[in-house]
Amino acid sequence: RGLTASLFTEFGSVYHQRSGSEFLMRCLKGLRHDIFISHDWPSNVAPHGDLPTLLRKKKFLASEIADGSLGSPSGRRIMDDLRPAHWLSAHLHVKYEATIRHPTKAAPAAAGPDSDDGKAQSTKFTAAEGDCGAAASFEEQFTRFLSLDKCLPNRSFLHFLTVPRPPGSPPSVAFEYDPWYVAAARMHPHAQFSNGQNLPPPAPVPESEVSKAMEALNAINGGTTIKADFRRTAPTQAEVSGVCRRAWTNGAEGNWQTARFEAILGLGE
Numbered sequence: 001r002g003l004t005a006s007l008f009t010e011f012g013s014v015y016h017q018r019s020g021s022e023f024l025m026r027c028l029k030g031l032r033h034d035i036f037i038s039h040d041w042p043s044n045v046a047p048h049g050d051l052p053t054l055l056r057k058k059k060f061l062a063s064e065i066a067d068g069s070l071g072s073p074s075g076r077r078i079m080d081d082l083r084p085a086h087w088l089s090a091h092l093h094v095k096y097e098a099t100i101r102h103p104t105k106a107a108p109a110a111a112g113p114d115s116d117d118g119k120a121q122s123t124k125f126t127a128a129e130g131d132c133g134a135a136a137s138f139e140e141q142f143t144r145f146l147s148l149d150k151c152l153p154n155r156s157f158l159h160f161l162t163v164p165r166p167p168g169s170p171p172s173v174a175f176e177y178d179p180w181y182v183a184a185a186r187m188h189p190h191a192q193f194s195n196g197q198n199l200p201p202p203a204p205v206p207e208s209e210v211s212k213a214m215e216a217l218n219a220i221n222g223g224t225t226i227k228a229d230f231r232r233t234a235p236t237q238a239e240v241s242g243v244c245r246r247a248w249t250n251g252a253e254g255n256w257q258t259a260r261f262e263a264i265l266g267l268g269e
Contacts, residue, residue: 017074021191027202028082044068058084080101174225
């Protein structure tokens with residue numbers, strides 16, 4: 001009880017995230033990203049929207065916004081690297097919109113007294129629709145952040161977005177493996193299980209590795225489309241009511257989709 005009381009006294013919340021998952025996503029820097037979805041807000045998003053209105057609705061957030069502790073630092077690092085056109089979050093049960101403008105360095109100006117190398121550096125902020133195709137330039141780009149309220153009467157829990165299709169995209173919509181992510185995971189097969197201490201700095205995936213990932217996807221999965229072959233892997237609660245779980249599981253249940261993905265990544269049993 002003493003430990004529990006101490007935890008609630010010293011921490012407002014406790015959450016878990018995998019450093020390796022962040023690392024693999026940040027390896028996708030430089031590609032087109034239309035929408036990113038996270039439960040928690042990225043850190044330091046609130047000041048980029050209508051902050052007075054937010055604080056009228058959620059006064060208790062004032063101190064965390066002021067000291068920069070509101071939101072996920074990991075999420076913000078991913079946002080800064082990937083710069084998606086839209087970022088959708090939940091968690092705080094309030095509708096909030098913000099525009100995060102990503103800085104781009106302007107051409108060097110004349111030498112000035114504040115320059116480290118004899119050339120004064122300036123930074124400009126520009127905005128345009130978030131369209132950064134493969135091998136994209138990060139010129140003139142911003143991220144539109146949106147969170148929604150709880151699904152209750154008279155609450156702002158629904159919002160429609162219009163997202164243009166990328167040029168050359170197929171007419172049908174399906175879940176697909178991303179070749180660049182698969183390539184990053186193949187290059188760093190133990191990243192998901194790492195605490196981040198033994199990982200190199202995130203770096204863009206070489207095209208040669210993307211080609212190898214596509215070869216694996218074609219050979220094992222028949223392409224990038226995730227097959228709609230979902231099936232049940234374990235009995236339902238009603239079917240095992242009154243039966244000791246371990247009596248019928250005989251250990252952990254396997255999942256053929258996980259096994260297939262492991263094969264794509266070149267991982268063993």
